[in-house]
Amino acid sequence: MDSTIELLEKVLTDLKKVGGVEASALASRDGLLIKAIMPSGQHAETFAAMSATMLGAAETATTELGKRIPERVIVESDHGKLIATGAGPKALLVLLTTPEAGLGLILLEMDKAAQNVKELL
Template structure:
C-alpha cells in the first residue's frame, strides 16, 4: 500500500466539489492511514471516532434488519460527516459544508471508497 497514491485519491475526492472540506482513510481499529485535511483537525480523534461510529452503524443496521450498511451520516448545523466502508479494513470519512448536495456527495464518496479499497 502506497500512502501517496491513497492521499492522491483523497485529494481528488476533495477537489470533486467545493462542498467537501476534508477526507481521511482510517483503519477499522481507528488509525489514520491517509488524509487530505486542513491544518488544525485532530487526526487521532477523527480516526478513533470514525471507527467507533461506523462499527455502531453496522451493528444497528444488522440488529434492526436494515441490510448491509452503506454509510453513516451525521448532520449538524455547521455541516455533515459521512462515513462509509472502504473495503474490509478501512473507513472513508468525509466532512462537507452544511448546504452540500448530498446525492452528489454520496456518489463521489462511493466511487472514492471503491478506488481506495482497491489500493489498500
C-alpha cells in the same frame, strides 16, 4: 511508480476537490488514521478513531436487527455534514462537508473512491 500511500493520498485529494467537501480522511476499521487531508490544527487521529467507532457501532446496530450492513452513516449539523462509509474490509472513508453542500455528486464520488481504496488496500 507511486507507492500505495501516495495513491491513497491521491484518492483523498481528488475527493477534497468535489464542491462542498472540506476534509477527507481514510482510517482503518479499528480506528487508526491512515491518511487525512484536512485543515491543520484539527486532530485527525481523534476524528479517525471516532468515525470508525461510529460506523462500526452503526453496522453492529443494524446487523443485530437483521437489516444488513448500512451503506453509510451521515451526520448532519448546522455547521456541516459528516459522511462515513466502508471502503473494503480494512478501511473506511470519511468526509466533512459544508452545511449547504448537495450530497448527490459527493456520494457518487465517494462510492467511487471507496471502491478504489478497496482495490488498493
